[in-house]
Amino acid sequence: MSKNSLASLLLVFSTSCAATSIHDGSAVIQSDPALLSCASAPLTYSCENTGLITNTCCTSTPGGLVLQTQFWDTYTGLEKKGQLLPKGSWTLHGLWPDNCDGSFEQYCDFSRQFDPDPSPAALPNGTVIPPWKGPSISTFIAEFGRTDLLNFMNAYWVSQGSPNADFWAHEFAKHATCLSTFDIACYGRSYKKHEDVVNFFDAAIRAFHRYPTFDMLAAFGIIPSNKTGYDLTDIETALTSQTGAKPFLGCSKNGTVLAEVWYFNHVLGTPQYGNFKPVNSTTTTSCSSTSKIWYYERTKTSEQEVRSGKSLL
Ligand SMILES: *[C@@H]1O[C@H](CO)[C@@H](O)[C@H](O)[C@H]1NC(C)=O
Ligand SMILES: *[C@@H]1O[C@H](CO)[C@@H](O)[C@H](O)[C@H]1NC(C)=O
Ligand SMILES: *[C@@H]1O[C@H](CO)[C@@H](O)[C@H](O)[C@H]1NC(C)=O
Numbered sequence: 001m002s003k004n005s006l007a008s009l010l011l012v013f014s015t016s017c018a019a020t021s022i023h024d025g026s027a028v029i030q031s032d033p034a035l036l037s038c039a040s041a042p043l044t045y046s047c048e049n050t051g052l053i054t055n056t057c058c059t060s061t062p063g064g065l066v067l068q069t070q071f072w073d074t075y076t077g078l079e080k081k082g083q084l085l086p087k088g089s090w091t092l093h094g095l096w097p098d099n100c101d102g103s104f105e106q107y108c109d110f111s112r113q114f115d116p117d118p119s120p121a122a123l124p125n126g127t128v129i130p131p132w133k134g135p136s137i138s139t140f141i142a143e144f145g146r147t148d149l150l151n152f153m154n155a156y157w158v159s160q161g162s163p164n165a166d167f168w169a170h171e172f173a174k175h176a177t178c179l180s181t182f183d184i185a186c187y188g189r190s191y192k193k194h195e196d197v198v199n200f201f202d203a204a205i206r207a208f209h210r211y212p213t214f215d216m217l218a219a220f221g222i223i224p225s226n227k228t229g230y231d232l233t234d235i236e237t238a239l240t241s242q243t244g245a246k247p248f249l250g251c252s253k254n255g256t257v258l259a260e261v262w263y264f265n266h267v268l269g270t271p272q273y274g275n276f277k278p279v280n281s282t283t284t285t286s287c288s289s290t291s292k293i294w295y296y297e298r299t300k301t302s303e304q305e306v307r308s309g310k311s312l313l
């Protein structure tokens with residue numbers, strides 16, 4: 001492309017932006033919150049503010065401790081339906097708002113309760129969470145023409161024992177509804193139904209990219225093995241020395257089988273686009289510090305090659 005045509009393209013682009021609001025008149029269906037008012041809000045890391053947070057669309061509150069969580073599964077249970085795990089990568093679990101002390105809220109907005117099988121079935125005060133009977137959350141993504149997002153999610157946001165889309169709906173309904181920056185009001189007057197859902201999935205994937213667990217462990221010689229177990233301290237050192245803070249490690253089988261990792265963060269700006277600062281886990285590991293920990297190889301037929309897809313992002 002010549003310099004001139006690039007310049008005129010930029011001119012057309014900037015003119016059309018100036019002439020319309022953030023959401024209207026664009027060829028691409030947007031899923032961005034209207035964050036213009038955040039330009040005048042004080043910029044502090046979540047959980048580190050000294051004054052009151054006045055604009056809850058700009059900073060996650062009260063759940064300012066933002067967790068990016070991942071799973072290491074060796075099978076999905078739905079292999080026959082093509083639900084496979086991504087070779088060379090852990091899988092995305094979610095993006096969770098914990099309160100600054102590590103406690104948390106869940107299912108905060110029943111008008112966006114899209115989870116067909118709520119877990120838990122009721123809130124701590126006994127209020128039953130109504131199961132969603134409507135269309136699959138994957139149809140919301142399709143409404144926005146986001147095949148790229150659906151493909152990425154089916155590759156990396158993989159459930160064990162339930163269809164992927166049910167898991168995504170669970171993550172949105174249980175956690176994203178408690179993330180204040182994803183409140184419908186934050187999307188402004190031109191809010192399009194379900195754009196918060198698409199925006200949340202994009203944000204969770206962005207956060208997931210910050211923490212390439214498989215690669216960080218492999219760089220320290222920690223690779224899946226059915227022959228050699230690892231010491232908890234070696235796994236923790238590998239991740240802590242790359243991220244700058246201690247994540248939570250979750251193990252099954254009485255603390256001997258590595259199954260999950262949670263990365264804790266304070267966020268400057270929004271969890272959508274802001275800067276994540278790793279902080280130490282508020283939760284004690286469930287992995288054994290005395291026995292060897294198994295980081296099992298996956299069942300071969302439970303994995304698929306997806307890295308060509310990863311390179312697109
Ligand atoms: C239960 O807790 C939720 C969330 O805090 C609240 O909205 C609801 O009013 C409570 N219900 C009762 C019966 O206390
Ligand atoms: C689980 O681990 C604890 C502590 O290492 C040990 O005392 C206990 O016997 C183990 N239980 C089983 C069922 O292996
Ligand atoms: C995490 O905890 C360690 C050990 O207590 C401490 O040295 C370090 O400063 C903490 N890191 C952060 C980011 O808080």
Ligand SMILES: *[C@@H]1O[C@H](CO)[C@@H](O)[C@H](O)[C@H]1NC(C)=O
Binds near residue numbers: 074297298299
């Ligand atoms: C490794 O062991 C796990 C746990 O027993 C098993 O599920 C998996 O199929 C094994 N993988 C290989 C490649 O043998």
